[in-house]
Amino acid sequence: MSNTSSPWTQSAPQTTGQNTPSGTPPGAPWAPAPRPTRPVYDGRLGELYAIYLRHLFLMLVTLGWSRFWGRTNIRRYVWSHLAVLGDRFEYRGRGRELLIGFLLALLLVAVWIGLMWLVWLYVFHEKPAASFGMFDLFSLSVALIGFPLAYVGHYAGLRYKLSRTRWRGIRCGMAGSAWSYGALATGLHFANATTAYLLTPLVSVSLARPRISNTRVGTLPFLFAGRAGDIYGRYIGYYFLNIVAWIVAGIAVFAAVGGTIESLGISSDDFLKLLSKPSLNTVLLVLVLAFAAYIVFGLLILPLRCWWQAYLMRYLVTHSRAGNVLFTTAITTRQMWGFLVLNYLIVLLTLGIGWPWVMHRTMKLISAQLWIYGEPNGQEIRQPTDRSPGYGEGLLDMFDVSGV
Template sequence: MSDASSPWTQAVAPTSVPATAPPQGPAAAPGSAWSPDLTPSQPVYDGRLGELYAIYLRHLAMMLVTLGWSRFWGRTRIRRYVWNHLSVLGDRFEYRGRGIELMIGFLLALLLVAAWSGLMYLVWLYVFHEKPFATFGLFDLFSLSVVLIGFPLAYVGHYAGLRYKLSRTRWRGIRCGMAGSAWGYGAIATFLQFANAMTGYLLTPVVSVNLARPRIVNTRVGTQGFTFAGRAGDIYGRYLGYYFLNIVAWIAAAVATFMAIGGTIETLGFSSDDFLKLFAHPSLHTVVVVLLIAFAAYLVFGLLILPLRCWWQAYLLRYLVTHSRADNVLFATAISTWQMWGFLVLNYLIVLLTLGLGWPWVMHRTMKLIAGQLWIYGAPQGSEIRQPTDRGPGYGEGLLDMFDVSGV
């Protein structure tokens, strides 16, 4: 695509500033001073839930007929529909991924799992030929190894999968992409999460900012990169308030649960000794009582903890968005705690009550939320953006991508 014919060089028509623009606006964005001539806009998602469900139901039907092997093409068709119905600055995204790429990645993943199983068998045969523990078997060794390597590989796979999807995404004919090493991201994420757990999750702001930074700064639209000016120190005060309020909420929820359990037991005519006897000789009745107690505790904890979590998640999202930019393009969002709470709770209920069949509805709501809550200020300078030379990984979202050797 030549510069002369590139739609990047088209001027953006000036429009009036919407009255519903978020209060913090681009003035909160890092970097250069705010220029009042930047035109605000929002993404537009015009997908229809009925059309998305038609694709999804066809996908399920084909899964039954092909015993699951059609899922790679079904996933591709769903992504293509969603991408093609999302537009920024009047231009739609395109998804160029193929089902065969996903299937090849899956088959290579199977081969790697088989190779890992063989390696564990050799370790068991030649290293643990004399069992160190009477109950420790080959399956236990394999399960333990999967637990040890699965945690870091989850982060590696997340980064590699995001890189594949971006490499198959186009906007205005320009390929997107993602630089950086998935292995490096996985190592950093594993270390930070381990350190966070060891400190009682007091390092959560450090983890959040330092894991968001590589995902943001390594993202590319053609040769146009992104920058991120966030710092953990900026959000530590808010997080400490959330952290200690969270502890208070847990204590209050525990007290409320025990009071509710005690009142229920006394109402039913049970004494504390009778209650303890139930657990001394477990029966079906005991199991039912335990399940009811666990469900009641889950409801109480959920009602008290979730609003606090949504408050923190909404704040963190606002911070990450407003501290990101793409050259002269700034971003902002005004998503509130209530909007985050309604989004998370309703999505959970949709998936739970429909036994997973409400997944397209959740995807549809997610795209609507992004389009309704994200503000973009300015437009990219098309004359400075070129098509990238890197075409991305050759296979999709299998363990081959996880190991960062998909180009081989």
């Protein structure tokens, strides 16, 4: 068994029957799927763009305050066009919930600014560190708390979206504390950075575990059986190959830049003089060299990184389950390249107008590469009794990492 194959000793039941028809009421018997199935995404890029462009227009008219309702409409469209085992998802979030979450995040920032002003006034003002101004203190404090709050916002935003998601009439959800997750993620990333990123497998598995194992579909919990030790051997190989690739890329970039400068008839001394007194031509030359360096690094570094990310994705998916439902994926390095690199280039080159295209490509990739074995027992699943969040992902929206 490879380290990306399913770790579960009990295989999915091999039974026969027909797929459950759309609209099965909650609690009704669900016929088991006779064979592996895949999610189905039947959204159309033109329809998604129509919603997105209307969203952009209203953003301009309302000075950005309509984005909460626009984001909600986009989610409703994407959710409603994704089906698993013959039943579509339903998104029941509201724009005002996102607005309330954003206003609460603004209030949190205002309180923090006031606290930093008091600290500066009574601790730093007219002291030996008087040159350390209010803006410097606030910038330093944001740098210290920004990363933890971003992780908190990521978890809280995921929990909100799941709580507003229905499948076969059953509300999804996520348990656990966003603040605990933020503290864990901050500590692990700090330790990873101080050890030259040798703890990356531990960080990836340790942060995936609470996100997956705390997820619920009604009362049906997800389980995660991943272990960092399973993927450390592959990561060590990737780690040292990455070092070699960086060295080769550095040499290639240095040679390419040197060759470009010589082909232009510019000596190294002349080039340094140009940098000391930059003109428009100098700026254009530097931009061309930087773009050439980016291309060289991309050709040598990014495929290796996409290879690792594809392997990690396969491992996390195959080591997750929901009851007797198993998952697997065969996503390749090329497909991960399209997900990580091409999507980024689409957004960058279109100045953000390509977001619907990115969402459409992502959903198509999920529906093509995720395989589902088995089907949950509908008679054993009930609506969750816990209360869902009353407002949206304010911190996530504040740090502008929520997307849709």
